[in-house]
Amino acid sequence: MSLFLETLIGGVLAGTLYALVAIGFVLIYKASGVFNYAQGSILLFGALAFVSLKDAGVPVAGALAITVGLLIVTAIAIERLLLRPLTNRSPLTLFMATLGLSYVAEGVAQGFMGSQVRALDLGIEDLPMFLGDIMISQFDLIAAGVAALLVIALSLLFNRTRIGIQLRGVANDTLAALSLGIDINRIWQIVWAVAGLVGLVSGLLWGARQGVQFSLSLVVLKALPVLIIGGFTSIAGAIVGGVVVGAGESLAETYIGPFLGGGITPWFAYALALVFLFIRPAGLLGERQIERV
Amino acid sequence: MTRAVEAGLVRPPFLDVEAIEAVYGASILALHDVSLSVARGEIVALVGPNGAGKTTTLRAISNLLGAQRGALRGGTIRWQGEETRRLDPSDLVARGIVQVLEGRHVFGQLTVEENLLTGGYLRRPSRRQLAADLDRVYGWFPRLKERRSARAGLTSGGEQQMVAIGRALMTRPTLLLLDEPSMGLAPIIVAEIFAIIARLNREEGLSVLIAEQSANLVLDHADRAIVLESGRVVASGPSAELAASGRLAALYLGGADAPTRH
Numbered sequence A: 001m002s003l004f005l006e007t008l009i010g011g012v013l014a015g016t017l018y019a020l021v022a023i024g025f026v027l028i029y030k031a032s033g034v035f036n037y038a039q040g041s042i043l044l045f046g047a048l049a050f051v052s053l054k055d056a057g058v059p060v061a062g063a064l065a066i067t068v069g070l071l072i073v074t075a076i077a078i079e080r081l082l083l084r085p086l087t088n089r090s091p092l093t094l095f096m097a098t099l100g101l102s103y104v105a106e107g108v109a110q111g112f113m114g115s116q117v118r119a120l121d122l123g124i125e126d127l128p129m130f131l132g133d134i135m136i137s138q139f140d141l142i143a144a145g146v147a148a149l150l151v152i153a154l155s156l157l158f159n160r161t162r163i164g165i166q167l168r169g170v171a172n173d174t175l176a177a178l179s180l181g182i183d184i185n186r187i188w189q190i191v192w193a194v195a196g197l198v199g200l201v202s203g204l205l206w207g208a209r210q211g212v213q214f215s216l217s218l219v220v221l222k223a224l225p226v227l228i229i230g231g232f233t234s235i236a237g238a239i240v241g242g243v244v245v246g247a248g249e250s251l252a253e254t255y256i257g258p259f260l261g262g263g264i265t266p267w268f269a270y271a272l273a274l275v276f277l278f279i280r281p282a283g284l285l286g287e288r289q290i291e292r293v
Numbered sequence B: 001m002t003r004a005v006e007a008g009l010v011r012p013p014f015l016d017v018e019a020i021e022a023v024y025g026a027s028i029l030a031l032h033d034v035s036l037s038v039a040r041g042e043i044v045a046l047v048g049p050n051g052a053g054k055t056t057t058l059r060a061i062s063n064l065l066g067a068q069r070g071a072l073r074g075g076t077i078r079w080q081g082e083e084t085r086r087l088d089p090s091d092l093v094a095r096g097i098v099q100v101l102e103g104r105h106v107f108g109q110l111t112v113e114e115n116l117l118t119g120g121y122l123r124r125p126s127r128r129q130l131a132a133d134l135d136r137v138y139g140w141f142p143r144l145k146e147r148r149s150a151r152a153g154l155t156s157g158g159e160q161q162m163v164a165i166g167r168a169l170m171t172r173p174t175l176l177l178l179d180e181p182s183m184g185l186a187p188i189i190v191a192e193i194f195a196i197i198a199r200l201n202r203e204e205g206l207s208v209l210i211a212e213q214s215a216n217l218v219l220d221h222a223d224r225a226i227v228l229e230s231g232r233v234v235a236s237g238p239s240a241e242l243a244a245s246g247r248l249a250a251l252y253l254g255g256a257d258a259p260t261r262h
Helices: A002-032 A039-055 A060-083 A091-113 A138-160 A162-172 A174-179 A184-210 A214-230 A235-255 A265-279 B002-006 B054-061 B089-094 B112-120 B127-140 B142-146 B157-169 B187-204 B215-219 B239-245 B247-251
Strands: A128-131 A134-137 B015-024 B028-038 B043-047 B070-079 B097-100 B175-179 B207-212 B224-229 B232-238
Touching: A002 A039, A002 A134, A002 A138, A002 A162, A002 A184, A002 A214, A002 A235, A039 A060, A039 A091, A039 A184, A039 A214, A060 A091, A060 A184, A091 A214, A128 A138, A134 A138, A138 A162, A138 A184, A138 A235, A162 A174, A162 A184, A162 B112, A174 A184, A174 B089, A174 B097, A184 A214, A214 A235, A214 A265, A235 A265, B015 B054, B028 B043, B028 B054, B028 B070, B043 B054, B043 B187, B043 B215, B054 B070, B054 B097, B054 B175, B054 B207, B089 B097, B097 B157, B112 B127, B112 B157, B127 B142, B127 B157, B127 B187, B142 B157, B157 B175, B157 B187, B175 B187, B187 B207, B187 B215, B207 B215, B215 B224, B215 B239, B224 B239, B232 B239
Parallel strands: B028 B232, B043 B207, B043 B224, B097 B175, B175 B207
Antiparallel strands: A128 A134, B015 B028, B015 B070, B224 B232
């Protein structure tokens, strides 16, 4: 029983990290209808910039501030140079553009900051904690706490601020938002900047765990099944999806793994996502269109 | 000029649309040659059958054609003397023109009140101003107050139309462009909505340009009407005259007594 609980809790906590990555996608998908393939590269870009600054001797707070500034500038540049010229194009065109963007972001990041693996020490020691006889990773617990704080901040932003309400309006019906004089370009800049910051937080947490390196941008591939399971349009869905994937992977590795010779983690999330595509294509909490007949 | 205006000799410019031509996707000609004007304080009806170019005309005025891959190819539109071609939709809303889109387009996932609020932020109002604007709209549409925390997508068609109009009123417009407000609504609800529009016009001096397919309904409330067919203006004049002349009915519109066209 304690093995089961330990596996489950470990999986759930790891899942919050998946959720964090997925939230970055949901934000952009909701506001501009684009699956932003470049989210992983931006995440890598943020983490790499932070590590480089820190290695260059900049204090943590300063490095964080500069990285945040860089991400905001990046978001504005993306909106100006990529989204605005492509307004009203098909979602596929936009998707291809983000694919291109991901190569540019990776190229720039590695060109300036090198491609070797960098260790990132956030000062969180990963000591195991014991709850009765269940072992919990302290790092995972803190990471989950950070994720929870971020989600609370985002939900306040969306539901309590003027920007947030306009942003949900734009996400819901762009033409109507235009007709009311909402500045869509500014809203997009804000959304991309917020998604960049969410990417930074997840990049730092992932990076602290496995080092900051090129493969960090591949967390995109982990986010995809999370989004399919949770729903592309819902932040709550991203959280639930992340937890389901995390817990599922962890339990499957422990209990089914031995029968299949292990190595379940890389594909389990996709198999689960496939099942969801069959039975619930909008995802667990995805918004289905409200339509009057 | 101002003195002439004060003396009532020259009407100050309000909305002037001159010989506009509009295309979709660079090839489909939607408007050939549409000219119209709205004076301050007027209700003008834009009538015509489906596909006549009513929506295109309104979107040309509010600069929303671009969002539908359309464009203005010729002619000029002036709002209070200023040419609008280079203005963004948000500039136009800030200058007092707001459009209520055909099919209402409420933000279905937002509550009724949040929908209204989205219209109110443009002028960066203080909290108190915003609350006052909201109260004003609730004054016009008391039913929205009762439904304020309902999700707009789950309200009735009439309520959604009220949300769409109320949301536009939150921008404090001088000219309201209404696109097919009666679409898909029960006659009694349509009458209620038209009555409110007429009162807004009378009591607040709001000018209105309404596009409507069912002409006899809107002519009761409009001062003047412009008849569009296949992207051209085919008739215009005071609504009473147009209605009396039988010309509208002959053209295709209106009630059950309209003769067929052949």
